[in-house]
Amino acid sequence: MITDAPRIVTRHLGTPDSHTMGSYLAAGGYTALRKALAMPPAQVAAEVDKASLLGRGGAGFPAGRKWSMLARDPVRYLVINGDESEPATFKDHLLVYGDPHQVIEGTVIAAYAIQATQAFIFLRGEFALGLERLQQALNDAYRHGAVGRDIFGSGFSIDVVVHPGAGAYICGEETALLESLEGKRGFPRIKPPYFPAAIGLYGKPTIVNNVETVSNLPWIVENGGDAFSALGEGSSTGTRLFALSGHVRRPGNYELEMAKTTFRDLIYAPVLGGGIRAGHTIKAFIPGGVSAPWFGPDQLDMPLSQDEVGKAGSMLGSGSVVVFDDGDCVVRAAWRITRFFARESCGQCTPCREGSGWLEKIMRRIEEGAGREEDLDLLMDVCDNIAPGVSWPPQQTTICVLGPSIPSSIAAAIRMFRDEMLLHIKEGACPYD
Amino acid sequence: MGHLSPEVLADARRLVDLYPEPRSALIPICHLAQGQDGWLRPEAIAEIAEIVGVSPAEVLGTASFYDMLRTEETGRYLVSVCTNVACMLQGAYELLDHAEQRLGVKAGGTTEDGMFTLEDAECLAGCDDAPCVQVNHRYVGHLDADGFDALVDDLRLGRRDDEIPRHGVLVRVRRETGLTVSADEVSAERARQREADEAVARQAETGAAGAAKGAGA
Numbered sequence: 237m238i239t240d241a242p243r244i245v246t247r248h249l250g251t252p253d254s255h256t257m258g259s260y261l262a263a264g265g266y267t268a269l270r271k272a273l274a275m276p277p278a279q280v281a282a283e284v285d286k287a288s289l290l291g292r293g294g295a296g297f298p299a300g301r302k303w304s305m306l307a308r309d310p311v312r313y314l315v316i317n318g319d320e321s322e323p324a325t326f327k328d329h330l331l332v333y334g335d336p337h338q339v340i341e342g343t344v345i346a347a348y349a350i351q352a353t354q355a356f357i358f359l360r361g362e363f364a365l366g367l368e369r370l371q372q373a374l375n376d377a378y379r380h381g382a383v384g385r386d387i388f389g390s391g392f393s394i395d396v397v398v399h400p401g402a403g404a405y406i407c408g409e410e411t412a413l414l415e416s417l418e419g420k421r422g423f424p425r426i427k428p429p430y431f432p433a434a435i436g437l438y439g440k441p442t443i444v445n446n447v448e449t450v451s452n453l454p455w456i457v458e459n460g461g462d463a464f465s466a467l468g469e470g471s472s473t474g475t476r477l478f479a480l481s482g483h484v485r486r487p488g489n490y491e492l493e494m495a496k497t498t499f500r501d502l503i504y505a506p507v508l509g510g511g512i513r514a515g516h517t518i519k520a521f522i523p524g525g526v527s528a529p530w531f532g533p534d535q536l537d538m539p540l541s542q543d544e545v546g547k548a549g550s551m552l553g554s555g556s557v558v559v560f561d562d563g564d565c566v567v568r569a570a571w572r573i574t575r576f577f578a579r580e581s582c583g584q585c586t587p588c589r590e591g592s593g594w595l596e597k598i599m600r601r602i603e604e605g606a607g608r609e610e611d612l613d614l615l616m617d618v619c620d621n622i623a624p625g626v627s628w629p630p631q632q633t634t635i636c637v638l639g640p641s642i643p644s645s646i647a648a649a650i651r652m653f654r655d656e657m658l659l660h661i662k663e664g665a666c667p668y669d
Numbered sequence: 670m671g672h673l674s675p676e677v678l679a680d681a682r683r684l685v686d687l688y689p690e691p692r693s694a695l696i697p698i699c700h701l702a703q704g705q706d707g708w709l710r711p712e713a714i715a716e717i718a719e720i721v722g723v724s725p726a727e728v729l730g731t732a733s734f735y736d737m738l739r740t741e742e743t744g745r746y747l748v749s750v751c752t753n754v755a756c757m758l759q760g761a762y763e764l765l766d767h768a769e770q771r772l773g774v775k776a777g778g779t780t781e782d783g784m785f786t787l788e789d790a791e792c793l794a795g796c797d798d799a800p801c802v803q804v805n806h807r808y809v810g811h812l813d814a815d816g817f818d819a820l821v822d823d824l825r826l827g828r829r830d831d832e833i834p835r836h837g838v839l840v841r842v843r844r845e846t847g848l849t850v851s852a853d854e855v856s857a858e859r860a861r862q863r864e865a866d867e868a869v870a871r872q873a874e875t876g877a878a879g880a881a882k883g884a885g886a
């Protein structure tokens with residue numbers, strides 16, 4: 237079902253100049269910030285807590301709860317995660333290119349609520365035009381008095397810095413991001429003790445929030461946390477961006493009320509995905525980014541709900557859905573995803589570094605028709621060495637969860653498409669070539 | 670010294686001032702240097718090291734971790750063809766094959782005239798426009814083989830220079846001002862806010878205690 241829930245993060249999009257200050261102010265931009273600054277910081281945080289806004293970066297942790305865990309220290313930082321590199325995820329891209337002022341307004345609201353001393357927006361380096369637009373928006377916001385000293389005469393001051401990344405998927409992981417922001421290689425830190433809310437940027441308490449997460453804040457401040465949590469169901473409140481790609485007629489970003497719409501609606505509704513290629517059927521789909529275990533056609537009627545998808549053994553993750561139809565080779569897809577992880581492993585942990593390379597090689601030889609039947613057991617054995625039990629959520633033997641995410645697509649391919657894997661081996665070639 | 674132009678050097682020093690610690694400016698300054706040279710020349714690395722106060726080996730060691738920071742000579746246009754899963758489904762490998770033939774280099778290579786470096790890229794977050802291609806990290810939209818050829822011709826003739834500037838992602842828009850509030854000012858402000866919050870909390874507590882007493886009496 238497609239509900240008549242309001243559009244929240246995409247409400248200003250659609251005009252060609254939606255990224256400019258003029259357009260943002262005409263749509264009532266920065267009034268939420270004025271309202272927030274007239275409230276005590278704790279009350280702003282309380283509204284966000286009431287909204288039960290789940291983080292939109294992938295882990296889905298409630299933003300209000302995260303804020304309340306911030307250690308007390310006179311110096312504390314806010315870092316906005318705009319690294320967006322999970323394959324098939326392209327929603328923060330939309331928000332930064334289309335509505336950079338909303339990102340900035342959300343950032344300043346968050347900074348006020350947690351009483352941060354400085355804020356950084358870490359934006360993926362490959363977003364060259366996005367960096368320009370965000371920096372231009374920030375320049376305009378300073379001039380407008382919405383960032384910097386004594387914002388709108390409230391007595392609250394904060395500096396915001398736009399920081400460009402430089403091409404490394406792992407820097408989306410929050411502790412790797414902080415290392416990168418300190419000018420180092422993006423090596424994830426060991427947790428504990430390096431939970432950012434306790435020991436973050438330069439060793440100081442730090443909140444890391446995703447771009448989409450903070451883009452919700454202006455609306456929440458304007459309309460109240462209860463109005464937000466009235467949307468959706470269970471712990472999945474509000475609306476959320478779903479990035480749909482693969483073999484659908486209308487790939488794109490769709491903002492939908494959480495838990496009300498199903499994967500089938502998303503993929504088939506004429507105003508959303510518009511269905512798949514004529515004469516084909518759906519073979520499988522990825523429900524939440526390439527780290528997530530795959531679903532089959534029998535799970536199409538599942539609602540887009542964090543709880544439901546979690547209970548079914550996968551995750552809504554970064555909100556990106558990839559559709560495979562019966563003309564697509566899933567072995568090739570699983571190989572390509574594995575190749576991504578092998579390229580992007582930071583190399584600190586042996587299971588991840590070595591395992592990803594081995595899995596990629598074995599998957600490649602199966603896809604190319606040079607595999608052996610024992611390879612399926614070998615794949616599962618390597619997966620088991622990376623994430624013991626190959627269950628979901630995975631067991632972690634590594635510093636970060638990139639490693640334990642590697643088996644997801646391979647285990648799915650073997651579990652759901654064993655025959656197809658074997659066909660590659662028996663025929664000595666990819667049946668789809 | 671003296672490799673980075675005075676303008677780049679001034680921008681680099683402004684970047685350093687944005688962060689609590691100079692080393693945080695390392696990667697942004699690398700982007701500036703690439704804007705000047707197209708890649709990270711050893712002379713630039715030495716100068717960046719001096720600006721942020723680390724050794725050249727540390728700059729190189731950091732830079733070599735990142736795909737966008739180029740430690741080898743790179744073409745005037747870096748053409749990145751995404752082949753990750755969503756683009757693969759829409760023919761990205763076929764497009765990459767075509768690009769290799771058209772440019773006469775394998776992915777990872779640079780044409781002899783130094784115009785193009787071709788790259789087999791990971792997801793560029795443009796999957797709704799698959800197969801997704803960037804040139805110097807600017808999206809050029811969904812391309813088929815003909816579209817790719819037209820793009821190459823346009824680039825050679827300089828027809829897209831406005832839209833696709835040289836390397837470095839900080840070349841066109843810069844921060845207009847430095848930071849506007851000093852760390853000391855911010856701390857003083859935060860301390861005042863904390864006192865105000867605590868006063869409110871104390872008041873609420875004594876108020877509640879008073880009310881409880883009142884109810885008990």
Ligand SMILES: Cc1cc2nc3c(=O)[nH]c(=O)nc-3n(C[C@H](O)[C@H](O)[C@H](O)COP(=O)(O)O)c2cc1C
Nearest residue numbers: 291292293317319320321408409410445446449638
């Ligand atoms: C390998 C890896 C990559 C990640 N990439 C991103 C990313 O690109 N963007 C993002 O916001 N979060 C990413 N995350 C999640 C962050 O670590 C963190 O949970 C998130 O930024 C917190 O923001 P949120 O609470 O608002 O979701 C990634 C995590 C892992 C393990």
Ligand code: SF4
Nearest residue numbers: 582584585588636639
């Ligand atoms: S799990 Fe992989 S990416 Fe994560 S820290 Fe270990 S080696 Fe690096």
Ligand code: FES
Nearest residue numbers: 751756793795796
């Ligand atoms: S998979 Fe190619 S841009 Fe995302």
